[in-house]
Amino acid sequence: MPRARSPNSIEAEKLYHEGMRLVDIADKLGVPAGTVRRWKSTQNWDTKEGNGSKKKQSERSEKKKANVRKKPGPPKGSKNAAGHGAPKGNKNALKHGGYSAIYWDTLDEEEQEMIEGTPKDEEDLLIEQIMLFGVRERRLMQAINKYKGAKGGVYVDGAIRNETKRTFKDETEAQIYEERIKAKVEAKERLPGDVYNMTTSTSSTADLVARLERELTSVQSKKTKAIESLAKLRLEKQKLQRELTEDGAAEVNAYVQFYIPDNGRDSK
Structure with missing residues (x-):
């Protein structure tokens, strides 16, 4: 729907x-x-x-078409942008x-x-991913320090609550039951509240710390790769910008040599 x-x-x-x-x-x-x-x-x-x-x-x-501005980029015929961009x-x-x-x-x-x-920009996405890896890294280190210092060498890794439930044919029967329980509590024949059993399971803190350390190593490895990718991306951007700048300067020099007459040659 x-x-x-x-x-x-x-x-x-x-x-x-x-x-x-x-x-x-x-x-x-x-x-x-x-x-x-x-x-x-x-x-x-x-x-x-x-x-x-x-x-x-x-x-x-x-109106939008009338106000369209030409996008910046290399001059027509320039091959600096060749090989860049998506296939x-x-x-x-x-x-x-x-x-x-x-x-x-x-x-x-x-x-x-x-x-x-x-963010849609590749650099922003990498920075965001590095920050998230940093958060995960910090949380894992906090957990490792916590369980390394735990007493007894065990921790509770699970709990099961067992309750005894009673069913009734209708609301009237449920109400009668509640009234009788209330009367027994008031007569101090039973304690208020419901009784349930709790079963817990424990595991070795040494095993938990080992798993957390393996996860920490994996997160740190991914963080390192993201940092390397960010550095490589920035170098590629700098290289492309330098190529565009050099090509622009070369085109200006060619324009000057072609359109501006040489003073020495004109004087002869």
Whole structure:
């Protein structure tokens, strides 16, 4: 069954059909702009008629096309960018389109906001992963120190609670039972409360510490690899930037030599 639409998404669609821009709708409703864009895509606002929405959408599209700025990059014909970027046919750059159509309606609002807030830049993703590995590393070290200092050499690794339950044919029978138990407690024939048994199991702290240390080693290894990947990525970025800068300087020199006459040659 499809999830019920939130009041904010209904109000956002209404404002959109009235001609308001997506970023302004997000500011008005106090939600991320990515959320409004996702509502527009998954709820097919542009295919719905009402309040001249198609006309306003067309006007916005034409205005957007008129204000398109040329993206920065190497000059036409430059080969500096060759070999960089995703291979032909790679779909890494696609948005959440397919994901949204299939799985998005199974997520709650908090999960959707979490996905939309995930950084898309490779460097940011690596930094975030390194930070998470650091947190796991710290928690494992705290646990190791805790159990290394535990007395007795054992720890409780499980507990089972056993209770005796009573069933009744109806509410009247249950009420009679409760009244009789209450009467016995008041007459001090029994203690108040219910009785249950608790069975616990213990294990060696030495075994636990060994498992935690193995997990710590694995986390530290993954953290080291993430740091190495971050360093390699930054070096590649610096190399590409240096190549672009050198190529730009070479093109400027070629332009000067071709278009500006040599004074010595002109004087002859």
